[in-house]
Amino acid sequence: MVPSERPAATAPSPLVDAPVPESVPHVRLNVAVLGSTGSVGTNTLEVIAASGGRFGCHLLAAHRSVGPLLEQARRFRPAWLVVVDEAAAATISPADIPPGTRLAVGPAALDELVTGPEVDRVVSAIVGAAGLRSTWAALDAGKTVALANKETLVTAGPLVMRLAARRRASLLPVDSEHAAIHQALRAGQPGEVRRLILTASGGPFRGHSAVALAEVTPAEALRHPTWSMGPKITIDSATMMNKALELIEARWLFDMPAEKLEVVVHPQSVVHSLVEFVDGSLVAQLGPPDMKMPIQYALSFPQRFPGPARRLDFCNPLTLHFEPPDPERFPAVRLGQEAAARGGTSGAVLNAANEEAVRAFLDGRLRFTDIAMLCGRLLREHPFQPDPTLDDILRLDAWARQEVASWVGR
Ligand SMILES: NC(=O)c1ccc[n+]([C@@H]2O[C@H](COP(=O)([O-])OP(=O)(O)OC[C@H]3O[C@@H](n4cnc5c(N)ncnc54)[C@H](OP(=O)(O)O)[C@@H]3O)[C@@H](O)[C@H]2O)c1
Known part of the structure; x- marks a missing residue:
């Protein structure tokens, strides 16, 4: 099933563009996790689970790991599940999908769903150059992207950065090295x-x-x-x-x-x-x-709060x-x-x-x-x-x- 509604242009989120004081009650951020069944994806879900409701799962996407994806859907109850590989998606029966969750299939459906108005942050954690197109779609819609998929910038860095600037979209690094530099640069x-x-x-x-x-x-x-x-x-x-x-x-x-x-x-x-x-x-x-540390940094920036990452x-x-x-x-x-x-x-x-x-x-x-x-x-x-x-x-x-x-x- 491909979603029918076209994406609405998103206004810059006040949570992204201005720090929110501690005393203001937090607003739940809807997260789209692309590559949710992978290493970064599963760490992201642990951060979401430990966030005390600050983050919720709006969309979970994988290539063909249908079993783990359905398990995640039962635990996190996203609005959307996306399976990119059509043959893998064909093995899912409607009874497998929890109530309140809908299934979309294929890369075009993923590109469209990440641009939806309900999506506050996109975690780009698909592996390889395959991650470029959905990251591009999210930035084109002005989204804030927590970027683990380094291949996006490796393959098309100048074009991607120009797109983000044009659309007033934000890129926050998930790679631990770049997250460290992002923090150190603020000095x-x-x-x-x-x-x-x-x-x-x-x-x-x-x-x-x-x-x-x-x-x-x-x-x-x-x-x-x-x-x-x-x-x-x-x-x-x-x-x-x-x-x-x-x-x-x-x-x-x-x-x-x-x-x-x-x-x-x-x-x-x-x-x-x-x-x-x-x-x-x-x-x-x-x-x-x-990885839970840089993932939480990219999801919560510019705020910080206690999370599940290990400590020294x-x-x-x-x-x-x-x-x-x-x-x-x-x-x-x-x-x-x-x-x-x-x-x-x-x-x-x-x-x-x-x-x-x-x-x-x-x-x-x-x-x-x-x-x-x-x-x-x-x-x-x-x-x-x-x-x-x-x-x-x-x-x-x-x-x-x-x-x-x-x-x-x-
Ligand atoms: N792992 C880390 O600690 C780490 C740290 C920094 C940066 N990164 C970067 O983060 C990205 C993900 O790394 P990872 O280690 O988490 O990879 P991974 O464990 O291999 O997981 C890859 C994820 O991408 C999905 N996927 C693969 N091909 C796809 C396609 N064509 N369309 C849609 N989804 C697809 C996989 O779905 P299936 O399960 O269905 O195959 C899986 O969910 C990479 O770019 C990596 O360089 C990772």
Whole structure:
């Protein structure tokens, strides 16, 4: 079923545009969770469940995990469930859907429903470039988007930021590094920022030699030392491509030139990122590695209130270690710096090549070290366009995927 009503243009929400004093009774914010069955999606639902009614679920969307989605629907009673995959949706019988909830099917239905007037905040937590279109639709309708789907800014950063500005829509980062920077930036003025420093855990292979890296298996790469995440981002973390994507995300989200973006390896994942100001002060945000913290920040901004995220306990010893990334063993970071500096179609090609290469690695068709090698090749060889349209980006995304598929096939 596709919803019939067209989206109404939304006025800027007073909850978003002005801080609400503590004494004012809170208004329930209706949240649309795109990718609710994933790692960020389920953490978002925990934040909503613990919010004491501040947040409610208006819409839950998944690709094809129908069983978990229906379970979420029974617990959270959203107005809408969206299943993007038609074949998966066909397995649902009306009796499975709780009273008061309606089912919509397909990507177009999702695009339309996120723009509805009842939606106050959209959590964009679909994995991969597939998350771009619904995020675009939400921003086009002037919504406030809590953005976990970094691929949106990696593939189409300048276009997305221009759209958000034109529609007076807001983007709040859910990526823990960008949420940390968003908080740290509030300690100074934009002209006082010297550099943004993104922390990286270094992944499970931080101590591996280049020779050992060539032999790692998907099962080993899926065992992240500090974060529990979906499979694609866990592999990205192991190759450090995740940091490459985050550099590009930071480039556009904070409008920061690439030469002011740096990466430091910090295996404890407690310092989530830092801002250095011109006087040499470093302002950081700290907390245990728990996505519920940045998710709640993005949902509640500009307010704060107690939530379910874990807390640091200084009764136990805590040692924080920092070291520079090794570009020889982890060349992906340099690809991110190149793509952030060059802009244009670089991010889209890097991202699409990486998505396909990660898929091939997980299927046992590509070696771990070939992921960054292939991405680097396509990044340098692709027909670069400095100021692409969305169509150009989608065309080059498809081209890069095809190139990786042919390389793997050979
Ligand atoms: N996990 C983290 O801690 C973390 C931290 C920072 C940023 N992020 C970013 O957040 C995003 C989500 O990551 P994740 O780790 O939560 O991924 P995940 O666990 O793999 O979950 C992905 C979600 O997206 C849905 N999905 C996949 N393809 C879709 C499609 N074509 N249309 C609609 N829905 C689709 C999945 O539905 P099904 O279950 O039906 O397949 C699932 O709900 C990624 O962009 C990632 O880089 C994640």
